[in-house]
Amino acid sequence: xxxxxxxxxxxxxxIDERMKIPTESPVLHVASxxxxxxxxxxxxxxxxxxxxxxxxxxxxxxxxAAGVLLLRMTLGVTQSQKLxxxxxxxxxxxxxxxxxxxxxxxxxxxxxxxxxxxxLPVWFEPVYLRYYGILFIEVGVxxxxxxxxxxxxxxxxxx
Amino acid sequence: xxxxxxxxxIVLVIxxxxxxLVGSIGINRLPDFYxxxxxxxxxxxxxxxxxxxxxxxxxxxxLNAAKLLLIIAFMAFTSPVASHALSRRALLFxxxxxxxxxxxxx
Numbered sequence: 436x437x438x439x440x441x442x443x444x445x446x447x448x449x450i451d452e453r454m455k456i457p458t459e460s461p462v463l464h465v466a467s468x469x470x471x472x473x474x475x476x477x478x479x480x481x482x483x484x485x486x487x488x489x490x491x492x493x494x495x496x497x498x499x500a501a502g503v504l505l506l507r508m509t510l511g512v513t514q515s516q517k518l519x520x521x522x523x524x525x526x527x528x529x530x531x532x533x534x535x536x537x538x539x540x541x542x543x544x545x546x547x548x549x550x551x552x553x554x555l556p557v558w559f560e561p562v563y564l565r566y567y568g569i570l571f572i573e574v575g576v577x578x579x580x581x582x583x584x585x586x587x588x589x590x591x592x593x594x
Numbered sequence: 595x596x597x598x599x600x601x602x603x604i605v606l607v608i609x610x611x612x613x614x615l616v617g618s619i620g621i622n623r624l625p626d627f628y629x630x631x632x633x634x635x636x637x638x639x640x641x642x643x644x645x646x647x648x649x650x651x652x653x654x655x656x657l658n659a660a661k662l663l664l665i666i667a668f669m670a671f672t673s674p675v676a677s678h679a680l681s682r683r684a685l686l687f688x689x690x691x692x693x694x695x696x697x698x699x700x
Contacts, residue, residue: 460682466675473668 460509467509474502482577486566492573496580503581504588512592524586527578534575538568599651606648613641626692628681635677642669 475498482495506515539550547554552568553561620633643666650662685691 460679462675462678463682466671470668470672470675 463509467505471502471505474505475499478502482573485573486569492576493580495573496577497584499577500581500584500588503585507585507588507592512589519582519585521586521589524582524589527582528586531575531577531579531582534578535572538572538575599654603648603652606644606651610641610643610645610648613637613644615641617641627684627689628691631677631681631684635674639670639673642666642673 478495478498478501481490481498482492485491485495503515503519506518512521538555541556542551542554543549545554545556550572552565555564555568557564557567559567614637617633617637620637621630624630624633646662646666646669650659650666653659653662
């Protein structure tokens with residue numbers, strides 16, 4: 436963002452000083468602050484419907500990342516650090532990959548194949564065990580996709 | 595009931611396709627960036643709203659119609675904001691608007 440502000444010279448017909456700042460549009464502020472929670476809610480909906488309708492972890496993660504990146508672009512990088520800090524993104528990405536691979540390795544250590552949910556050491560009915568096993572895997576996929584996309588765009592924004 | 599539903603659906607869908615066609619012709623034919631964002635921001639929004647409300651009428655009183663109404667609200671909110679952001683960034687970047695055939699030579 437800082438590199439972008441250096442490039443833009445203020446146009447001569449721009450009278451108000453505050454209009455020179457690239458993120459100072461009240462329409463964009465209000466609209467993005469209204470839209471971004473809706474996008475994240477649709478992301479969670481897509482994520483929880485991944486079992487029996489189009490959707491899943493990847494699509495839900497992309498929608499959650501889109502909600503964060505919309506605020507990154509409209510409010511600015513420094514204003515939206517509270518929502519998802521830049522220093523936290525790659526660590527959360529590693530945590531998501533650990534959830535995915537760790538579930539598979541726990542099933543492997545408890546006597547089954549890799550990602551065989553029937554052998555997970557949790558006492559559920561076998562049907563619900565598979566259901567929540569898939570949901571837990573999808574949690575890892577969602578966290579990894581969301582934070583990796585945010586990290587890529589943060590790198591492009593230069594922070 | 596079903597007859598009236600079909601008539602309303604056909605009218606709304608044909609109106610929506612007409613407005614979307616007008617918006618596409620406007621994007622191709624208009625002379626300037628700002629007028630093109632005007633075409634894509636207003637006319638396409640109206641076309642999508644009419645098209646999706648026609649589909650909601652065709653669905654009847656169900657959950658899918660409610661989802662279509664949510665999509666209509668989302669599109670009516672986001673599409674003008676997107677064209678506003680595009681044209682505002684172009685104006686701040688220094689792109690001159692089109693003032694007519696005779697005036698921009700001077």
